Amino acid sequence: MSDKLTLPKPQGPVDGAAETLLSVEGLTKHFPIYGGFPIKRKVGAVQAVDGVDLTVGVGESVGLVGESGCGKSTTGRLITRLLEPTAGKVTYAGQDITHASRRQMAPVRSEIQMIFQDPYSSLNPRQTVGTIIKSPMEVNGINPKGGVENRVRELLELVGLNPEHYNRFPHEFSGGQRQRIGVARALSLNPKLIVADEPVSALDVSIQAQVVNLLQKVQEEMGIAFLFIAHDLAIVRHFSQRLAVMYLGKVVEVGDRDSIYNRPRHPYTHALLSAVPEVALDDETEDRERIRLSGDVPSPIHPPSGCRFRTRCWKAQDKCATSEPPLVQISGNRENHLTACHFPEDPTTEARDADIVLDPALAALEKEGE
């Protein structure tokens, strides 16, 4: 693959203020596909993640957004080393952990924790809440002051649950409460980095805010760095200072919150933002641009050549098919705002003179209606 092309200089942390905790360079994960008879051979690969560069500073919250199948969850799993990277480098606190062995990983594992999406399947139904929360401590041989049980009660209280519920089972809790148990488990080892993979998307609207606020409190008070993986752009915006937008296994745009949400350059970021349904509380919100892409994300087994977004992009030209745009700071971008696009859009999200409607059915219906 043309990894070389996509490898810009690793981005430093914002303003150089925060120290880099985790950095990822050219991270790649291809899942092989086997086929054929009688001997199964590798016939292809799902290029789930293909050359991702990312840094997370100490205590920083970085958002990773994109649609399903763009590789954001795989990236999270590669960083926590739940999956073995095909290529690339993962550096945690100055230590290369890309292919670290179990034993080498052991001290690092306790510092990188994960919060999962589904609070129903990520807790063992046969264990009490107490057992669930204390097991990471037991596995890592940690004996906190005042005993393990005390610590568990402390954690339960911290995440807003009643410490008396120590002996209850997960089924006795609601979805939001279960997600709090998941947070308590992640916090039990005093981690430095938490990878939160869609931590609120399985919850009801009124409960989502409770968990987001809890995570925010945890992040601010305990100085834990977060990699917040989500598809909901409004929630990521609320939670993360810096963001990376992924499309088909690649990061297409990285920048601070304001750059991504108010001055996006990549057409995909524009499309993504314009697709978010916003409640119109006043007439102001109506003035956003309207972009309707056509079709779905292409298969990551045979991703388009060159720029991967070109098949759905309204600005695509021949160049997009032949050369892959590097992720760089293009002219007009602020510092640390990198975009991988040959023909970037203007840095604004305001309504255009004409809507961009690429969907053929939609375009036909709208033409008829005029």
Next chain:
Amino acid sequence: MTTLTKTEGERAPSGPEAFLSVRDLRVRFSTEDGIVKAVDGLSFDVERGKTLGIVGESGSGKSVTNLTVLGLHNPKTATVEGEIVLDGKELVTATEKEMEKLRGNKVAMIFQDPLTALSPYYTVGRQIAEPFMKHTGASKKEAKLRAIEMLDKVGIPQPAMRFEDYPHQFSGGMRQRAMIAMSLICNPDLLIADEPTTALDVTVQAQILDLLKDLQQEFGSAIIFITHDLGVISKMADDLLVMYSGRAVERGSVREVLRAPQHPYTWGLLSSMPRLGGDTAQALTPIPGSPPSLLNPPSGCPFHPRCGFTSEVSGNRCSGERPELPAGRGAACHLDDAQKSTFFIEQIKPRLG
């Protein structure tokens, strides 16, 4: 605009323009743990060509209501009381045979998860053509042509080839398009869309929502749009019904409900939702607690255990007396109108950013 009804529980003759009118609907399920009151005294009307949005959290009874309208509840476990009148026809007492004639013909439904709603065993084309053959008596060939026309209309490329495909060969967005084609094939007067875009990505969701809206203009169907997402509803609906614990707590036009909401639950929903233009320095204001159990819902107003405004109501009316939903625009809340607007303007609106 949908004609909004008189006080709940009261029998109101459905006006000539109300195409579907539901009066004091009560749906109960008997379970091992007791009786679940999934819908508890719900009334609403839907007018031809308009969209009624129903929002609520999981367990608020929004899906059950609409399954009942279609007669898709299990008659062995569910008791249905009240009145559902569709175009002058009473549906609660209708026989299964009569319902069969309506389903897919006059009333159609789009389900949340198109992968489970489509049968993996039959081709997409056959499933789309089936209701057309059943209800119009068309031949297989005519039905196929019609199905291909519909597939084209909803934006499936090469519809004639795709007709022969199975659901697993379609992507999520395309499956939902196929569902839409299936539901619209008989020109239904009423389309019930139950969280039709929840399983989809945002960019695909935006396509599907716009497609539904444009198709509605062409077909003139009334739509009941069920969702938990206030953003989606503000794009889709003309009128809005906010449900909580099996009851409607607020209704009005979308503009009224979202710009000047009156019920503390609607306030809570709005302020717990982060917005793209909101102030990120301001913490979200979640609704405390969790949705009530439908086995033994709280006395009085079902929202009172989570409500921050109960102290503003004199006496113990919130926990003692169930507030009625007034006719037309209004909210089922004991706060008086002046309080509702002052609290919203002074306390809630500034938080919305």
